[in-house]
Amino acid sequence: MRFERRTHVPFGLRLAAPIAAVLVALAFAGILIAIAGAPVLEAYRRMLIGAFGSRLAITETLTRTAPLILTGLAAAVAFRARLWNIGAEGQFLVGALAAAALGSQHGLHLPPVLLIPALMLAGAVAGALLLLGPLALRLRFGVDEVVTTLLLNFVALLFVSMMIEGALKDPLAFGWPQSVPVVADAMLPKLVARTRLHVGLLVAIGLAVVIALVQARTVFGMESRAAGLNPAAARFAGVSLTGVLVKVACISGGLAGLAGAIEVLGVKAYVTTDLSPGFGYTGIVVAMLAALNPIGVVFAALFVATMFVGADSMSRALGVPSFIADVIVAMSLLAMLVALSLANYRIRR
Numbered sequence: 001m002r003f004e005r006r007t008h009v010p011f012g013l014r015l016a017a018p019i020a021a022v023l024v025a026l027a028f029a030g031i032l033i034a035i036a037g038a039p040v041l042e043a044y045r046r047m048l049i050g051a052f053g054s055r056l057a058i059t060e061t062l063t064r065t066a067p068l069i070l071t072g073l074a075a076a077v078a079f080r081a082r083l084w085n086i087g088a089e090g091q092f093l094v095g096a097l098a099a100a101a102l103g104s105q106h107g108l109h110l111p112p113v114l115l116i117p118a119l120m121l122a123g124a125v126a127g128a129l130l131l132l133g134p135l136a137l138r139l140r141f142g143v144d145e146v147v148t149t150l151l152l153n154f155v156a157l158l159f160v161s162m163m164i165e166g167a168l169k170d171p172l173a174f175g176w177p178q179s180v181p182v183v184a185d186a187m188l189p190k191l192v193a194r195t196r197l198h199v200g201l202l203v204a205i206g207l208a209v210v211i212a213l214v215q216a217r218t219v220f221g222m223e224s225r226a227a228g229l230n231p232a233a234a235r236f237a238g239v240s241l242t243g244v245l246v247k248v249a250c251i252s253g254g255l256a257g258l259a260g261a262i263e264v265l266g267v268k269a270y271v272t273t274d275l276s277p278g279f280g281y282t283g284i285v286v287a288m289l290a291a292l293n294p295i296g297v298v299f300a301a302l303f304v305a306t307m308f309v310g311a312d313s314m315s316r317a318l319g320v321p322s323f324i325a326d327v328i329v330a331m332s333l334l335a336m337l338v339a340l341s342l343a344n345y346r347i348r349r
Contacts, residue, residue, distance in 0.1 A: 119261055
């Protein structure tokens with residue numbers, strides 16, 4: 001037997017791949033739930049109730065979805081152009097720190113209609129700058145950006161820790177390591193009263209639509225796809241790979257930094273070292289589950305958020321460890337990689 005690449009992958013097959021991957025992951029996770037001594041179907045029912053069973057549950061799930069959409073888009077945009085950005089976690093943190101620093105009472109003094117966009121832009125710029133460094137090392141010295149972006153996550157975390165223990169420390173936090181809070185005018189409006197759901201969700205969905213249109217309808221979208229599919233052919237066709245990768249890095253890092261800014265402005269109001277429960281790393285899983293499709297990222301982010309929010313409710317009800325959500329997400333990624341391979345290649349005897 002040999003694997004033969006398909007000249008054309010039918011849309012139905014592309015659509016079936018992520019669905020099959022999720023079902024396989026849930027089936028394997030069901031074995032672990034059964035070993036833990038809980039009824040499998042009841043566990044998944046409890047998970048759905050925990051994620052969508054009440055007004056509070058729905059809003060919490062959607063609140064968790066917003067940053068996952070943005071970090072998923074950050075990974076999808078970069079990976080499509082074969083720029084392996086593993087540093088969305090660090091870009092998320094520096095974006096959050098930039099928003100908190102400029103949004104505090106000692107920061108920018110602007111009316112809310114200008115202040116909120118300015119802080120979101122500041123977070124995006126901070127995230128983009130953090131990715132441009134590894135890209136420069138790749139273009140100038142051939143350094144693998146997988147290594148540099150991954151290591152910068154820890155540098156960013158230590159830098160945030162230094163700032164919230166030093167220059168940006170909140171004197172009213174009773175010694176708790178957190179940054180000064182942003183002013184009330186900088187907080188994002190709520191979509192549902194008395195919940196944490198904010199307009200950042202609409203911003204994330206809107207950006208997914210914009211990126212989908214850019215990739216499908218613009219010259220830059222074609223160039224970024226060409227750079228990812230065949231860099232040598234793209235260069236021969238006159239595409240400036242350096243220029244394309246710089247633009248991709250600005251968009252990818254900017255999206256991850258924007259996710260951090262929105263998390264501060266929409267939910268927390270301040271920065272701590274545990275602000276992100278792994279949004280940057282989970283964004284890679286979201287992007288792969290969506291097969292790097294920007295619209296698919298929205299649905300993949302909702303699925304992952306459902307797993308994490310619902311697992312807490314399932315754990316309390318049935319005594320199953322909430323870490324089963326991590327197992328499901330990890331298995332979904334592995335199953336998705338296999339499904340994509342089977343979708344792109346056919347087996348010949």
